[in-house]
Amino acid sequence: MLKTLKDIVRKSSIHVCIVNCGGCNGCDVELVACLSPRYDLEQYGIYVHNNPREADVILVTGAVTEQWRENLRRIYAKAPEPKVVVAVGNCPQSGDVFAQEGGRVLAPVSDFIPVDAAIPGCPPRPSEILDAILAVAPGAIAAKGRIQDK
C-alpha cells in the first residue's frame, strides 16, 4: 500500500534541475520554451526549480568544459536519491561540433555521471523534449525508488 502510494507520488511530482555545463544555450532556451503555456511542462507534474538539492531529474545540457570536470560530480552528489539524469541535446552525448581538434570539451557526460536517457537533436524541439522526459522520467524514478526502498 505504502509502496504504491510512493510510486504514485514519485510519478506525479518531479522536480527538475537544469545544468548547463558548457553548451551554446540553445537547449536551455528550448527547455524554457517547454515551460510556456503551449507546451506546459507543469501539467505533467514536472517543476523546474534549478536547485540540485531538491531535484529528482537532472537535465544536463552542454559539452562539459574544463570547469565542470569536478563540479558536475559535485552537483550529481548533491541531488537526493532516487535521481535520474537526462542528457538533452547532442553536446552531452557526443560533444557535437565542439568535439574536434582545438575544442576544449570533455564530452560525453557519461564519463562523469551515469546517464539514464538521452534526447538527440541540436537542439531538440520542445515537443521532442517533452516526449522523451515523459517516456523516461516518471517510470525511471519510480523504479529507482523501489530499488532504493529494498
Place this chain on the structure above:
Amino acid sequence: MILPIGPIHPGLKEPLRLKLKTQGEKVIKAEIDYGYVHRGIEKIMEGKTWQKCIYLAERICGICSYEHTQTFSETIEKISGVQAPPRAQYLRVITNELDRIQSHLLANSTFYKTLDHETLFMQVLDLREYIMDSIELLTGNRVNMGWNVIGGVRMDAEDKHLDAILSKISYVEDNLDRHVALFEDAPILGLRTKGVGVMTREEAIKGHSVGPIARASGLKHDYRQEHHTYKDYFDFKPVWRKEGDNYARTMNRYNEITSSINLLKDAIENIPKGDIRRPVEVKSGYGEWRGEAPRGEVTYMIETNGNLIKRISIRTPSIMNIDSCAKYMLKDVATVADAVTTYASADPCIACAERVAITDISNNKFITKDFFEISKEYNNKFTTNDFFEISKDYNKKVNLSNKFNYNNDLEVN
C-alpha cells in the same frame, strides 16, 4: 560579507558565479567569475572551410544564433568583394528581426521570472512561441537555423510562408500592447524596477556597453543605422531611453520589438523577386564586419586563405554588458533580490561571452576573475578592449605579459 550566487541557481539561466559584497541586505559591490562555458570555438574554426565554420559560428550562442551566421557571411562576402542579391538581403532582415523579437521576449520573460511575476512570464513566453513558429516555418529549425550561406540564403521563402509570418506577427503586435500596459501601469512592478540598477550614460560609455542596455542609458547607437541593407532599403531609427534603470531596459526592449515588427511588415510588403543566392569565390584576405545582434554589436575579424579560414576573432556584446552590469548596475542595489533582477535585466548571455579563457601557466588552471579585476592586479594594464586586441593578434600575447598565457581560442597547442 560575500554572497555567492551560481553557477547553478534558480535565478540564472546559464552558469556564471556572481559574488555580491553585502552590507546587511544592501549590495555594495559585485564580482563575476567566468569560464564555465569556454569551448574554444575560434580555435576549432582555424583551418576549416567556411561551410563548416558557419555552423560553428551559429553555435556560439543559441539565443542570437542568427546574427552570428549573418555577420560571418557578410565578413567573407566583404573579403570576396560581393554582396548578396536584394531578395536575400530582405530575407536576412526578416530572419534577423524575428530572431531579435524572440530574444527580447525571452529576456523580458526571464526578467519577470526573477521578479516572481509568473503571469507575465507565462504570457510573454506564450507570445514568443508564435515568433518561434514563424522562424521554424521560414528556416526549418527553431534555434540553430542553418539558413545563411555565403552569398545569400539557403532556401527561398514562398508567398504562403511570408503570409503566415505576417499573420503571426500581427497577432503578436495586437497582444503585445496588453502585456506592455500590464508592466507599465503596475504599481508594484514599478516599485521594483524604477530606479533600481541605474547605469548613467557616462558609465555606459566607460564600460563599453552596447545594445539595448546602452540605448536604455541614453547612448543612441545602433549598428543597423550604418548597415548597408537597412540604409539602402529601410527607414530605420534606433530606439532609446534616458533613465538607465531596470524599467528602462525592459521597456526599451519592448519598444525595439515594436520597431522590429514595423521593419518586418515593411520587408514582407516590399520584398523584391529574384535570386536568393550568388556564387562566391572566396578570396584570400582580411576583413572586419559588424552586425547588430539582439544584445548589441557583434564584430567579426576574419583572415581567409582561399576557401579556408586562417584566423578568426569574434567580439560579442555580452562580454562588455556583463562587465558593466557588475561594475555599475550592481553597485549600491538596495536588496539582494533586486541584484538578481538587475542581473537578469542586463540580458546576459554567457555562451556568447566566453571567447577568451585565461590560464595561469604555473599550475595550468583557469583564472576565473573578471577582466576588470585582472587589469587592476596588473596596474590597470588591460581593459576589455586589450583582450580584444590580444585576440586579434596573437603574436602580441607573448610581449604583453609573461605571467599569463592568453589562452584564447587561438593559442597554438
Place this chain on the structure above:
Amino acid sequence: MTSFINYIYNFARETWLRGFVNSKSKEDIADIPDRFRDFPKVEKEYCIACGSCTASCPSPNAIKLVRDSDNEESQGLTFPIINKSSCIRCGFCAEVCPSEPKTLYCGENHFIQEDFNIIPSKRKYVIDDYLCIKCHKCQDVCEVGAIDLKNNRMVVNQSKCISCGKCLSVCPVKGAMKGVFIANLEEQKEIIQLVVDTLESYIESKQDDLKEIHDDKLFLSEIDFEPLFKDSLNIINDEELVYEVLEKAINRLNIRLVIWDSTLCNKCQLCVGECPTGAISFDNEYDEIVRNKDKCLRCSICYQTCPFSAIKYYSAKFNLDKKDSGEEVIHITVKESQLAKRRA
C-alpha cells in the same frame, strides 16, 4: 467552505469550460511544419559511395559510410548512416548529395545550382594537358560526369566535381591527373623553403667530406626525414598535405651549392666584380670576402673566375626512401660540377 464554493463557481464558468475543451492535446503540439529539417533519411539503393556527405558534414562523427557484407548474388551496398547523437540537422549532406535521385533527404528538398561548388575539399582536381594521353579512363570512372573532352582536351568541370579522388587512382600516367591543394599556398612555399634550407645547411656542414671527392665520384649521405616532417607540421598542421608536399619537393629538388674554402682565397677580388647580383663584396675592415647567400643565384660565374680554386661548385639530388626498418630517410647524392673538367 467558501473556497470550495469558489472552486465550483470557477469551474462552472463558461470561459473556463471552453478553455478546457479547446486546450491543445499532445498531437496538436507535435504539429511540425513541412520545412522542418529532421534527421536525414537514407535511401541506400541510390548511393554511389562518393563520400561527399562525410566530407561536407560540419559535425564530426555524425555521418559514416558503411558497407554491407557481400553475398552470392551481389556485392554489398555502400551507404551512409546517420549518428543521431551527433547530427545537428543542418541538412548539408542532403544538399551536397550528387546521386540522382538523392540518397539523403532532409526536410524540404534543398536544391543546388551547378554554379555553387560547395563541397568543402582541400584538393582541386586538374588535368595536365601536356601529359594527358586521353585514355578516357578518368571519364569512365567518374560517378558524376564531371570529366569531359572539350576542344580535344580532357577537362574537369569544377562545379560538378565532388573531389572523390577516383580519377587520380586510375590515371595511368604519373602526374597527368593532379590533386592540388588549393588553399594555404603561402605556407606550402614556406615548407619548400624549409626543405631547401635544411638540406643545404646539412651538405655545407659536410664540407670536409666534400673536399675528398674528385671527378666522377659521388658523395652519398643520408638524413632523417622525421625532424623535417615535424618542423613542417608546425607550419601546416595537416599530415596528409605536408607529406605530399614534402615528398614532391624532395624528389624533384636539384640544389646547386657554392662552397667557399677561405684558406685558399688570396683576396684578389676578381669574383667581386664578376658577380651579376652583387652578392659578393669585400669587407675592408676584416680583410675578407663576404658572400650574401640570399642574393646568390648559384650561377657559377665566381667559380669559373676564381684562379685559385677557392670556390667549389656542386649539384645535389635527393630521394625520399623507406628503409627496411620502416624509417624514412632522404638519400643525398652530391656530385662535383661537370664544369670542372672543361676548365682542366
